Amino acid sequence: MVRFVDVPRMRHWVEERGVETVIRGIAERIESDFRRWPEFDTQARVASHSPGGVVELMPVSDSRRYSFKFVNGHPGNPAAGLQTVTAFGVLADVASGYPVLWSEMTILTALRTAATSALIARTLARPDSQVMALIGTGSQAEFQALAFRALLGIDSVRIWDTDPRAMDTFERNMRPLGFSVHRASDGAEACDGADIVTTCTADKAYATVLTDDMVRPGMHVNAIGGDCPGKTELEAAILHRADVFVEYPEQTRIEGEIQQLPEDFPVTELWRVLRGEEPGRTSAEQITVFDSVGFAIEDYSALCYLDSDLGEGEAADVDLIAEPADPKDLFALVAAGANSTVRLG
């Protein structure tokens, strides 16, 4: 039997534990997994592009656990009442190859993306950071805000989105939770006075959500929306002024903000910073950019955390693995459907 966490069970788990508690737990697990990065068998994700979007498979493994995530990105989906990004994933046992946990990951991805953003901001942003600008207040926005409060204590957010209803929703969701929300009239106003800028827009285009003049010395930029070929958010000049930190260069150079730049543009791998092998922020004036595209280890960490935290009765058991009594006699499972008459077609 494989444990299965469907959407109602995922909602139940998050609501029982608390959003910020879950985000902190996932962030801790991501941090410890990033610190042992060389133990993982890593590869760039496998993308299948179509006119409407992309479907990706993101596999990774260490010596004990294998995980993969299926995730789509279809910017036109909301117009049809569908989610831009949906996902599910599986955790499997490396020794036997058997899956052990299968889970919805639309919600879990939002949680792990926010956990990663906040973990990296805690590492790279100025320690006195108090205000975050949030450009793009779609499905990710509330998770980002809660993660930054959970890990950095930031509860002052300046928001901007081209869709006023998306800002309405964010305000309606976050004000009751104790956040101070300033609704800006454009991206520049949102960034004014911010210590951290998170860009999180969905258009599949070379967009310039953040222009060079909006970025002040000392800022940390958490660029999470530019995450596939042909989809960027930052004016290239920002990257030239900043130090750029990435999850997995092989993937980020194809999918991240740095796809705009030459292949030898210098970047720092975050796992090396978390291990203390490379410097993070070195001055209060330095501009740091997390060119986030999402990496399979973050999903692995989230699935492992979920797997270890799920209590009795919090997952369903599904019969996914055909197990005949004699492992060499798979046919026994369907023998009742075999006919002794020759039925040549």
Added chain:
Amino acid sequence: MVRFVDVPRMRHWVEERGVETVIRGIAERIESDFRRWPEFDTQARVASHSPGGVVELMPVSDSRRYSFKFVNGHPGNPAAGLQTVTAFGVLADVASGYPVLWSEMTILTALRTAATSALIARTLARPDSQVMALIGTGSQAEFQALAFRALLGIDSVRIWDTDPRAMDTFERNMRPLGFSVHRASDGAEACDGADIVTTCTADKAYATVLTDDMVRPGMHVNAIGGDCPGKTELEAAILHRADVFVEYPEQTRIEGEIQQLPEDFPVTELWRVLRGEEPGRTSAEQITVFDSVGFAIEDYSALCYLDSDLGEGEAADVDLIAEPADPKDLFALVAAGANSTVRLG
């Protein structure tokens, strides 16, 4: 909601329709999909190797449907009472990226592998073929025999396996179904008088299950067990005497029998033969080899056939896709788990 076919539902479907009927249906679908091969976005599967085995993801898509299969191969599993190969897969809608069908594929893979073998043998073996040798009578064996009967009318099988119990099981399963089974004392005796030889063994090693002297002019060799790097079954000399047909050269050169040969060893792609663009068998003396490793389109075909054939109530509905009322308000699904108190960790 996503339709889900677990193991009991797969067994029910196969038993209701009949094993040979399902195999014929899948073979027809594979044939028509192979004939429109250039419409598919193809790639080699993504393998993760470990000391105990391999886990693979096999994605493929056309303009309408995307599919992938998760499949493991762990030769040591039966000793622990587990299956060597287990699998599950997903069919998704390309336009939205949403999954539509999730299915066990341990049984379905056995069916589609047998369907492919028989389809290709119908194309390449001598039309007067009457006897098949089956070397390796593990989990695949009965499915192979039934597929060859369903598509070619062959009901005379000569078997050999190093494990006598595996031969016992095969005999016990197949004799009541009207097969004539000759139990050989070695591989050479099994091949004696056979028109078609199927090799289907599981050891992850450079094995020589079939030696050159066992292969007579006019034979068709259906080599399905050599399917990952370091795992072959045929003596290389056989390949030099034969014409070799493959599913997807990029993958077969890494995983198939021809991994033993130089990279420019000539092979023929089967989809071109099925389209009539390349010759198949051209004489009664020619030796033909199907160097089978399994390809993602076969899984796509099997999943599409299953999806189209499943009736009302034959699949479960699972809630896999988080769908908030407002597609930009994913947070609404877990808002009950957000706390207004700052809980800085």
